[in-house]
Amino acid sequence: MKRIGLKMAIVAILASSAPSWAGESAAVRNCTWCHGTGAQGYTVAPRLAGQRPQYILSQIRSFREHARDNPFSKQYMWNAVAALDSQTARDLANYFAAIPPKGANDGDSTLASRGRTIYLEGIPEANIVSCYACHGPNAEGVRDIPRLGGLAYFYLKGRLEQWGQGYHSGTESPMPMVASHLGPNEIEALASYLSFVK
Ligand code: HEC
Ligand code: HEC
Secondary structure, three states, rough: OOOOOHHHHHHHHHOOOOOOOHHHOOHHHHHHHHHHHOOOOOOOOOOOOOHHHHHHHHHHHHHHHOOOOOOHHHHHHHOOOOOOOHHHHHHHHHHHOOOOOOOOOOOOHHHHHHHHHHHHHHHHHHHHOOHHHHHOOOOOOOOOOOOOOOHHHHHHHHHHHHHOOOOOOOOOOOHHHHHHOOHHHHHHHHHHHHOOOO
């Protein structure tokens, strides 16, 4: 497949009076019809805007190798990346990473402070590790460790539950082990807190 000119697409947006989506390249639209306008997330498809580029790439690889095998990944993403060449994948990852993310703010606000405590300190007596050390003080992520702040409550909850149910990630991910110690109350608190983090 030919390399897609994302910069050209941006120039096209500036140059035209058409609706803004019309200026997005076909490659971007192949993703945003599910991931929402500006890749801010839509129903079960998570926000990609502001996500770490190395993480987006690692997940594309993980979908392609069928390592990330939870139901929605299998149903939606295995096909969506099957024909993606590696240059386009890199361009898309950089493009989405550069879009400023909007917070979902859709968790239960009464659980947020409990979630924050677990995020920062873990619960040592229940073998729950703190999330802070890897995901960063503001849940902004680092290198290929994802940004969690402002992702949708439903998405975060689903991911944390599914690892506990035995679904996989890319190889060597600590998350199935981390999540296996979380109960339903901890998951709701963490997902609520994180949905409000900017
Ligand atoms: C048919 C709908 C659909 C299309 C098209 C689609 N996605 Fe997805 N995508 C999803 C859903 C649903 C998920 C959530 C999977 C899950 O819950 O595990 C997802 C998850 C992802 C993730 C993981 C995000 C995270 O935070 O872990 C990445 C990266 C991703 N998609 C990239 C892309 C790219 C790049 C494209 C375009 C080439 C694309 N998607 C096209 C529906 C879609
Ligand atoms: C040892 C480092 C480490 C710790 C500790 C850790 N994580 Fe992660 N986390 C990762 C890595 C690496 C990934 C990406 C690989 C993957 O998705 O399996 C990830 C992915 C995630 C995702 C998926 C985000 C998305 O966009 O799909 C969520 C949600 C998550 N972690 C939540 C947590 C929570 C909540 C805690 C604390 C209870 C935690 N993590 C502790 C390293 C860590």
